[in-house]
Amino acid sequence: MTEDKDVQRIKQIAREVFWEILDSDLLPLLKDFAGIRADASKPKENQETKPTVPEDTFSVLSYQDEKGASLGDFQTAYLNMNIPNNFNHAFNVLKSNNAVIGSPFHMEGYSFRYWIFPDKYMDRIFRKKLEAEKVS
Secondary structure: OHHHHHHHHHHHHHHHHHHHHHHHHHHHHHHHHHHHHHHHHOOOOOHHHOOOOOOHHHHOOOOEEEEEOOOEEEEEEEHHHOOHHHHHHHHHHHHHOOOEOOEOEOOOOOOEEEEEEOOOEEEEEEEEEOOOOOOO
16 A cells, blocks of 8 residues: 555656656747747748847857868857757757758848757857848
C-alpha cells in the first residue's frame, strides 16, 4: 500500500515539474514561434500591418568578430556566451524565416543581415554589416 502511495506521489511530482517547465521555459518559446509563423502566413495586402521584428531582438546578443575567406568580416553570437532566452528567441525568429547564408534575414532600417546554419550549428547566429546600398 505504501508503494502505491509513493508511486502516486512521484507521478504527481513529475506532472507538476513538467507543467512548471512547460509554463516557464517552453511555452514562451512556442508562443514566439507560433506568433511569428502566424504573422508570416498573413496575406500582405495591407503593407501597414506587415509584421516587424526589431533589430534589438538580435543586437542584445554578444558577438565575436570573425573573418572568412569568401565572406570577409562577420560576427558570430554563441549560445553559451549569451542569455539563453534572448539567444533562443533570436534563433527561432531566424529559423522560422528560413534565414540561411544565401537568404539572410533583415528588415527595413537594419544595420546587419542575420542568418543561421540549422543543419550544422544550433548554437550560433551569424551577422554581417549591410552595405550602404543594400540597407532597406
